[in-house]
Amino acid sequence: MVLGVSHATAPVEVRERLHIPEESIPQFLNDLKARGLAEGVVLSTCNRTEIYVNSQSQEEATRIIGDELTQKLGIAGDWAEKYSYSLSSTGAYRHLFLVASGLDSMVVGEPQILGQVKDAFRIASTSEATGALFEKIFNRAFQAAKRVRTETRIGYNPVSISSMAVELASKIFGEIATKRILVIGAGEMCEIALKHFKKEGVHEAFVTNRTFRKAQLLAEEIVGTAHPFEEIPELLLKVDMVLSSTGADMPIIAKELVLSTMKKRRGRPLFFIDIAVPRDIEPEVNEIENVYLYDIDDLKELSQQHLSNRLAESERAHAIVDEEVTKFELWLNQLGRSPVITQMLEKVEKIREAEVKKASQRLKNVDEETLKQMEMLTKSIVNKIVHPHIMLVKKNGSPAVIDMMKSLFQLGEEDEKNLDSGDERE
Amino acid sequence: MSPQTPLFIALSLYIISAIFYLVYLLNRNEFYDKSGYYVLLAGFLVHLSGTVFRYVLAGYTPITNLHESLSFFALCTAAFFVYLRRSYRIAGLGGIILPFIAVMLIWAISIPSPIRPLPPVLQSFWLPIHTIFAFLGNAIFLVGFVVSIIYLLAERDLKRKKKLHTIFRSFPSLETLDRINYRCMAYGFPSLTAAIITGSIWAETAWGHPWNWDPKETWSLITWIVYAILIHNRFVIGWRGRKTAYLMILGFVSVIVTFLGVNLIIGGLHSYV
Numbered sequence: 099m100v101l102g103v104s105h106a107t108a109p110v111e112v113r114e115r116l117h118i119p120e121e122s123i124p125q126f127l128n129d130l131k132a133r134g135l136a137e138g139v140v141l142s143t144c145n146r147t148e149i150y151v152n153s154q155s156q157e158e159a160t161r162i163i164g165d166e167l168t169q170k171l172g173i174a175g176d177w178a179e180k181y182s183y184s185l186s187s188t189g190a191y192r193h194l195f196l197v198a199s200g201l202d203s204m205v206v207g208e209p210q211i212l213g214q215v216k217d218a219f220r221i222a223s224t225s226e227a228t229g230a231l232f233e234k235i236f237n238r239a240f241q242a243a244k245r246v247r248t249e250t251r252i253g254y255n256p257v258s259i260s261s262m263a264v265e266l267a268s269k270i271f272g273e274i275a276t277k278r279i280l281v282i283g284a285g286e287m288c289e290i291a292l293k294h295f296k297k298e299g300v301h302e303a304f305v306t307n308r309t310f311r312k313a314q315l316l317a318e319e320i321v322g323t324a325h326p327f328e329e330i331p332e333l334l335l336k337v338d339m340v341l342s343s344t345g346a347d348m349p350i351i352a353k354e355l356v357l358s359t360m361k362k363r364r365g366r367p368l369f370f371i372d373i374a375v376p377r378d379i380e381p382e383v384n385e386i387e388n389v390y391l392y393d394i395d396d397l398k399e400l401s402q403q404h405l406s407n408r409l410a411e412s413e414r415a416h417a418i419v420d421e422e423v424t425k426f427e428l429w430l431n432q433l434g435r436s437p438v439i440t441q442m443l444e445k446v447e448k449i450r451e452a453e454v455k456k457a458s459q460r461l462k463n464v465d466e467e468t469l470k471q472m473e474m475l476t477k478s479i480v481n482k483i484v485h486p487h488i489m490l491v492k493k494n495g496s497p498a499v500i501d502m503m504k505s506l507f508q509l510g511e512e513d514e515k516n517l518d519s520g521d522e523r524e
Numbered sequence: 525m526s527p528q529t530p531l532f533i534a535l536s537l538y539i540i541s542a543i544f545y546l547v548y549l550l551n552r553n554e555f556y557d558k559s560g561y562y563v564l565l566a567g568f569l570v571h572l573s574g575t576v577f578r579y580v581l582a583g584y585t586p587i588t589n590l591h592e593s594l595s596f597f598a599l600c601t602a603a604f605f606v607y608l609r610r611s612y613r614i615a616g617l618g619g620i621i622l623p624f625i626a627v628m629l630i631w632a633i634s635i636p637s638p639i640r641p642l643p644p645v646l647q648s649f650w651l652p653i654h655t656i657f658a659f660l661g662n663a664i665f666l667v668g669f670v671v672s673i674i675y676l677l678a679e680r681d682l683k684r685k686k687k688l689h690t691i692f693r694s695f696p697s698l699e700t701l702d703r704i705n706y707r708c709m710a711y712g713f714p715s716l717t718a719a720i721i722t723g724s725i726w727a728e729t730a731w732g733h734p735w736n737w738d739p740k741e742t743w744s745l746i747t748w749i750v751y752a753i754l755i756h757n758r759f760v761i762g763w764r765g766r767k768t769a770y771l772m773i774l775g776f777v778s779v780i781v782t783f784l785g786v787n788l789i790i791g792g793l794h795s796y797v
Contacts, residue, residue: 272613272700
């Protein structure tokens with residue numbers, strides 16, 4: 099099951115509080131293990147904090163995770179009811195697949211999330227918190243993500259945070275070719291955003307980071323200059339835009355600093371782009387005259403407008419995810435549950451294939467796109483119809499239910515034999 | 525040819541240009557910017573020739589009554605817009621300023637104004653100098669006023685982080701608007717100052733005293749003080765953006781009172797209408 103908060107359910111303030119820094123994840127997973135949750139993965143990014151665990155009881159696991167988080171992060175205990183979601187079995191798999199594919203991201207289709215999920219899984223497996231089941235689930239999730247990326251156009255034209263920021267910059271400054279940018283932090287987000295600004299022709303780039311070496315590396319890569327962290331106040335006088343994405347727990351840039359900077363700048367406008375969670379720049383900075391501050395949530399709001407034309411592609415991507423989820427469940431079932439499920443699925447798959455074949459023979463001049471859509475549509479219908487039956491068998495595998503399924507799906511004599519041998523295996 | 529005829533032609537061209545610029549606001553297609561500009565240029569040249577034509581017919585600078593003043597105001601505004609267009613990408617502003625120009629000219633044309641002999645009090649070497657400075661200043665401040673309003677609206681949307689309205693996307697960036705505003709004060713203020721100084725020299729010869737506290741004089745002084753404060757704050761304190769925009773708007777309200785309010789409502793030594 100999974101318990102989490104994301105940009106869809108919780109405001110940035112709550113997400114900030116629930117952010118679990120990378121270095122404390124192994125400890126957290128150990129604590130969960132001590133309380134009986136053997137397998138666990140923690141995914142904590144700017145936009146979500148999610149904990150995946152393997153547990154027999156959803157309620158119990160929810161309670162344990164809730165307790166641990168409330169204790170560890172010292173926040174009011176009612177956050178879980180207000181902002182979190184908790185999903186189990188199919189819902190949880192689907193959620194993970196959607197997250198990994200970038201379909202649950204703030205900017206739909208963005209590619210960074212897959213790397214973050216991979217990292218989360220890597221951390222968990224080095225902490226020995228993953229077993230065979232989790233390995234399989236996550237590998238399937240990566241596979242689903244890959245399919246979404248290669249088979250749909252979702253990821254091809256990503257409406258990225260940085261392009262939104264560039265557009266805003268051009269509303270404030272017009273041409274950005276004469277403007278200078280300061281980048282605080284040297285992480286992946288900074289790098290991507292900075293490259294984007296560079297591509298749009300930003301005049302000069304300064305990079306600063308707590309670890310100076312990292313700033314130097316990024317500066318070298320994008321042709322900029324690296325500066326020690328302490329120089330930020332002076333750098334603020336030289337630049338027009340500030341892009342910040344550090345892992346700092348407390349804001350780096352306070353309102354007072356910006357106020358005094360603006361006096362020295364004689365009011366020349368300053369545009370802050372804060373893509374860090376927790377935030378690097380105090381939100382009150384936006385109240386200062388000639389200062390514009392956009393945080394990651396603001397950029398999200400704006401990028402929503404681009405979302406509508408992606409809906410069609412998004413539907414296809416969801417169909418892929420559904421298919422992958424079903425495949426995964428099929429595997430789960432084969433892992434040792436009732437073989438009648440496998441038979442049911444094989445049976446409907448045969449029917450489906452036969453019907454698709456018939457239909458495509460009847461249709462003239464079908465192009466590949468239509469065929470693909472037909473495949474997807476039928477698969478998705480079949481899966482949705484079969485799903486409740488599978489769940490029933492899984493919950494209640496009594497001979498009466500199995501008999502009922504057999505007659506419902508007309509599973510014949512031949513299948514009966516397989517079923518028996520399957521029972522023996524169990 | 526009646527002296528009105530060129531004005532009608534100029535007006536038609538201004539209206540066509542305004543339509544082009546309004547379409548530009550909606551679709552940001554360069555074609556409409558260019559077309560609007562060339563039609564405006566043609567309108568301006570016809571308007572200018574019409575003004576020269578009236579000068580020839582009348583034998584004096586035709587800025588002596590409301591009809592002539594409004595027409596000249598519109599002419600100056602068109603000239604200043606053409607001037608700005610050469611240094612900034614201001615296509616978006618055309619959709620607002622061109623309608624202003626057209627309305628001024630419609631108003632001017634609606635006031636019948638046969639050419640009459642010039643009243644003796646206006647027969648002076650200072651007439652063209654004083655009035656041209658005054659209306660050049662007015663036109664520049666009108667542009668500053670429009671730019672300031674757009675600035676405030678666009679800035680508010682950016683601060684509130686709202687999706688930018690299509691029309692606001694067509695307007696120049698905040699920085700460009702602020703720079704135009706700066707130019708407006710840098711050119712408008714000296715014009716106004718020159719108009720006041722030449723006016724007082726003329727007043728000394730015509731009325732015997734350089735400053736008579738006539739309503740128009742008083743209001744132009746108020747206007748001058750508003751812009752003086754603005755210039756001071758911009759250069760000395762470093763005001764920018766929103767605050768300067770508010771003062772630009774206030775300044776233009778004062779310009780309107782000086783120009784129209786005094787002529788139409790208050791009266792005084794300056795009313796020749």
